[in-house]
Amino acid sequence: MLLNTSIQTSSPLQHLPLSSLFFHSPTTIGFRHPIGIRAGIGRTNSIKCSISQVHSYGTLDYERRPPLKWSSLYRRISFMDNPELGSSSVLNQWEEEGRKLTKWELCRVVKELRKYRRYKLALEVYEWMSDQGDRFRLSSSDSAIQLDLISKVHGISTAEDYFSGLPKALKDKRAYGALLNAYAQAQMREKAEYMMEEMKSRGYTVHSLPFNVMMTLYMNLREFEKVNSIIAEMVEKNVALDLYSYNILLSCCGAMGSMEEMEEVFTRMTLDGTVNPNWTTYSTMATMYMKMGQFEKAEDCLKKLESRITGRDRIPFHYLLSLYSSIGKKEEIYRVWDIYKSSFPSIQNLGYHAMIASLIRLDDIQGAETIYEEWLLVKTSCDPRIFNLLMGWYIKEGLVDKAESFLNQVIEVGKPNSSTWEILAEGHISQNRISEALSCMKEATSAEGAKNWRPKPTNVSAFFSLCEGKGDMTSREGLMDVLRQVGWLEDEAYMSEVNSSDREGVALKLSVENSRIDANDADLLLNRLQ
Template sequence: MILQSTLSPSTPHSLSSNLSSCSLYFPSGSRPFISFPSVKPLNHSIKCSVPQVYSHDTLDYEKRPMLKWNIAYKRISLMKNPELGVASVLNQCENEGKRFTKWELCRIVRELRKYKRFQLALEVYEWMSNRIERFRITSSDTAIQLDLIAKVHGVSSAEDYFGRLPDTLKDNRIFGALLNAYAGVKEKAKAESLMERMRNKGYLNHPLPYNVMMTLYMKLTEYDQVEKLVSEMKQKRIPLDLYSYNIWLSARGSGSAENMEQVFEEMKLEPTIVPNWTSFSTVASVYIKLGMLEKAEECLKDLEMRITGRDKMPYHYLISLYGSLGNKEEVYRVWNTYKTTFPNVPNWGYHSVISSLIRLGDIEGAEKIFEEWLPIKVSYDPKVANLLMGWYVREEPFEKAKSFFDSMIKGGGKPNSGSWEILGEGHMKEGRISEALSCFREAVLAESPKFWKPKPINVSAFLELCEKEGDHTNKEDFVVLLRQLGCFRDEFYRSLLAEHGGMELGEGEEGQLNNQNEDTQGGESELLFSNAE
């Protein structure tokens, strides 16, 4: 058996690398504008005493007993009434005599961000910023807070926060956080403008801002721009890091295997770079896409040999890639080893194996593992259930999909936008226009903040069904919904509307393409930029 019992830390994406010294995760999706008047730039003028470091590597914070950060974290993450806010939990802890250190609070923030609890993480920082007499706020803290504002309240609020900061405090970390906020929502023009400002300020002396822009260009499939940035880095003698090489590998893989292999060989010859499991995952993905399955198999074996430590993510990619290869035996082998290695498998692990088995046509195996997941899950993740429901909508009578949807709700699951959209697909398949439109409206309400957009294929199918049935009322209502979601700022959605009879668009909707939302089907890479104290 190739898989070892331990895994190494690594970032969760085929373009990412292990940047363990960094802690700021960049945003992965866009959010609509929400005014954010309560957020003020953090006061950097307050200093706190430097704790003494003893030989046993502990810190003396006024010689008080250290609060176990995970106890406070659990109280925050399991709040029965989130409307009371994080401040209520932290205040209660301190009223019980447990005085927080900055390290503990930053550790809580780190864990909340790890599980995408961005609103809660932001509230922790707000609590700290209201106690500037106790906590020294660094530029790294400010960059993290800007990042969280972008995730929770949208890029416009992050811009406002950035604008209120004194110019003397805007260092490369803070510029980098805003750059990544733009990249996360594909604001290409603003990202390129900010990148130029960073050039002029001399902030482009590290690979990370280049990685941000290269990731953006990958999302926009502008692979030539990736090449230009790599050339600039080499010209300025800025060394490519592991992340840079992994992005470059993927960009080259969009052209030919030979071009990708050229970069891979250069990467392996670089003395400061050691290809990790992510690198081999990227190469294997390209080989699979190009139909070079034997080479892909070899890469996956190399990938497994490089798994050390306690990182679960490589298993997810192995399962998915073996599923793409059509190798059901290897999917089950990796899955069984995964469960043996780790006592607790997260929801995303179940998502990976169920998705792979469905693609392989093993619906019975997928159903069996889903039933295995139900009694042991920590939380009911609708994304896991959506996999089976999507298959039922495509392959089974609608009644089975509807029954499955109802059982999810009965079992404590809260349908997300994807759940409602899948149910809407089922109604369209049955010719029920009003019911499908109702599901799309529910999909909008299911997102908070609202950034969902229906899949273009479903937009086309709905408009086509309305034309076939002569249902102009529901067609007009659907177009109004699309307008409210900002779909017509996207040229592709406008072209779909034009194909199906067209309707008058509002002011600004005839402008140029402005992709303001992430593709919500599948993970995007998240970069790390600055160190938290």
């Protein structure tokens, strides 16, 4: 187990404004090692930085060959009828059919699986390669990718064990960078800081990537002043800022509400000469302008974002749809959707999800239902998240019976997941239907995704309060059994959230019904929740 040590660094420059750290002279700020950091878009336009996959560290050093049949193999793994059999079953069958697999093909499949967050299947491909003895030469690049996948599938502790067991020859800057990245994504600040110091002592921090990882961590922890400190260190050590360093700085300035500094950073970026703003730059700036209420400037950034879309990248369209919905531009959403559909022979589930989510955000339920019907006709696989978007809107609007009818239709064309059932349960709770809500929660325990299902503490709390108000302790115990079955009843942190939600609900009720509850009754009610 690695040391859990917090390393504190300081610099005489760290307390200066972000822009002043590098505006005082045209230092050698250039582009190196892209890692893809973006500002995530949600209903509340919250800031969320993310670090790209580890292979952007320069870890794809496997043999370059002309495109082969990797896409067919990828589809067979991705859409297998029984994912529990794992990737190895597909790979074994593939070779039994007389087709010998190469490392290039396998690594290309892994890359695609990681792209769509099919981490377990991707890890199983590497495990299959490892089981083949000396047939495939696995490099330090492969070890770094495996470490990244292990952290996502099995958790940090298992990733640490894997790292500790690596041969010295494979434990290079890639492996260290992968573990640093894993710590950052898990928001384990002290371990990330310790690993960063280890990398410095080994000479692994001569480029921007590890600094970008740490800045991303601090952004996600909303410790914006730490970003200032890292920029100061990069300037002092003459480590060139790359495109994504600038994008993080833009996010940081915007998060602190400093439009002037954000624009100064952007100006310096455009004057750099080796760094060109890309679509993620304009996506970040549009998000920050929206947070500041500068909607005209935000829309101008979206136009520039659209002009930067190149190649076969679908993701920028998803951001455009979401961002236009955030500023209420429904006509622009439909315009971008038309361009999106004309740019690709088919639209994948993520595209339909982005479009339907954008329309629902604007309460254009008729438009969302139309796009949903279109998706049903062209889908290659069912994505419960798309069902859930419509289910969620129906419940929010109090249309519980319509949501129930919709779920029956869903069952005919696909498989609802645990969240689908919980959404319906939430509707039943809102209408005081205890037995129906409990039935839905029980269905969730055996639905798709049940292993990773985390019932919302607010729903659990509301159900408990409803049961107690009705004196239905049998149903309350029934939900306790559900929580026990999915492993959350013994989770102290989770149950603390449930109890906290319960206390908040009681406090609100007390404030509303103050004239009908005397002090002694209130104390007894609150003490029950301690």
